[in-house]
Amino acid sequence: GAVVSQHPSxxxxxxxxxxxxxxxxxxxxxxxxxxYRQFPKQSLMLMATSNEGSKATYEQGVEKDKFLIxxxxxxxxxxxxxxxxxxxxxxxICSAERLARGSYNEQFFGPGTRLTxx
Amino acid sequence: xxxxxxxSGPLSVPEGAIASLNCTYSDRGSxxxxxxxxxxxxxxxxxxxIYSNGDKEDGRFTAQLNKxxxxxxxxxxxxxxxxxxxxxCAVKEGDYKLSFGAGTTVTVRA
Numbered sequence: 001g002a003v004v005s006q007h008p009s010x011x012x013x014x015x016x017x018x019x020x021x022x023x024x025x026x027x028x029x030x031x032x033x034x035x036y037r038q039f040p041k042q043s044l045m046l047m048a049t050s051n052e053g054s055k056a057t058y059e060q061g062v063e064k065d066k067f068l069i070x071x072x073x074x075x076x077x078x079x080x081x082x083x084x085x086x087x088x089x090x091x092x093i094c095s096a097e098r099l100a101r102g103s104y105n106e107q108f109f110g111p112g113t114r115l116t117x118x
Numbered sequence: 119x120x121x122x123x124x125x126s127g128p129l130s131v132p133e134g135a136i137a138s139l140n141c142t143y144s145d146r147g148s149x150x151x152x153x154x155x156x157x158x159x160x161x162x163x164x165x166x167x168i169y170s171n172g173d174k175e176d177g178r179f180t181a182q183l184n185k186x187x188x189x190x191x192x193x194x195x196x197x198x199x200x201x202x203x204x205x206x207c208a209v210k211e212g213d214y215k216l217s218f219g220a221g222t223t224v225t226v227r228a
Contacts, residue, residue, distance in 0.1 A: 034215065043206070043220045044162070093161045104150040104169055107208075107216060112161040 002028050004096045006110030013084055014118055020080045021113045023094030029074035030096035034107065035067070038091045050077045084117045091115075121145075122209050124219035132227050137194040139222050141207030144188070151183055151190045152208040155201075156221065162206055166192060197226045 003026040013019050023033055033050040048069050049057045056069035068080040077096075081088055093112040100106045121144040131137045139153075150169050154162035168174045168181040168190065180193040190209075194201055207219040 044218050046215060049215060100167065104167070104210075106152070106164060106167055108164055109154075109161040 002026075002096070002098050002106075002108040004094065004108050004110040006094055006113055008113060009111060010114045010116075012116045012118065015085050016083055018080055018082045019084055019115060020078055021092055021094070021115075023077045023079070023096065023110050025075045025096040025098070025108075028096070028098045030077075030098060031074060032097040032105075033071060033077040034095045034097070035069060035077075035079050036093045036095065038093060038112075044093070047079075081115065084115070086117045089115055089117045122207055122217050122219040124205075124207050124222050126220055127223040128225050129222055130225045130227060131197050133197060133199060135197050137197045137201065137224050137226070139192040139194075139205050139207075139224070141190045141192075141209075141219055142188055143190070143207075143209045143217070145209065145211055145217075146185075146188065147211045148185075148188075148209045150210045151181070152210070152216070153179075153181060153190075153192045154206040154208060156204045156206060158203075194224070197224075199226050199228050202226050 005024045007022045031052045035047045036044045038044050047062045050069045050071040052071045058064045071077040095107040095109045097105045123142045153166040155165050156162045166181040168183045174181045178195045182191045202225050204221040204223045206221045208216040210216050
């Protein structure tokens with residue numbers, strides 16, 4: 001499989017601060033990356049699709065000014081949670097898309113970032 | 119709206135048995151199908167992808183796809199306690215984003 005890293009793995013911050021999460025594809029180039037959020041005992045919720053060199057596409061209900069996404073290179077996408085509040089506490093997971101054999105793309109997930117806002 | 123349905127479980131099987139997981143999807147245009155395994159507190163891990171009707175085997179895992187019935191399944195043979203996890207079915211139409219099922223929790227009893 002392909003390797004996707006995420007940093008940091010865990011962060012605790014005070015309410016009102018901003019937190020940046022990095023997602024890197026280590027052994028392949030990814031023109032498309034995705035950001036998900038997962039609350040305890042719930043399924044993955046797609047927040048946005050990040051395309052290299054262009055603006056991210058946000059899912060309905062996700063505030064683009066609060067969750068800033070930058071996909072500056074083929075191996076790096078960042079998610080910045082601005083003015084974080086306790087309700088933003090969650091498990092944030094990125095995935096990177098790799099072109100697979102047979103021309104269909106596969107998504108590989110990073111290990112996730114657990115955000116706790118106090 | 120694309121929908122992916124899975125039995126939520128939990129599915130409990132004895133060690134060494136076959137675990138059978140089912141998934142149905144609503145969008146007939148779907149072209150690629152994936153199974154992810156997610157351990158508690160961890161991120162999903164891709165374990166199988168399938169694009170053509172029929173069976174695809176990889177080690178103890180077999181994925182089965184029937185596009186006419188809009189059905190995809192995953193069999194885990196010789197189940198081990200380490201297979202205890204939540205299994206997510208994911209469906210994709212062309213280059214579009216993945217649609218995930220809610221997941222089936224599997225518990226393998228030693």
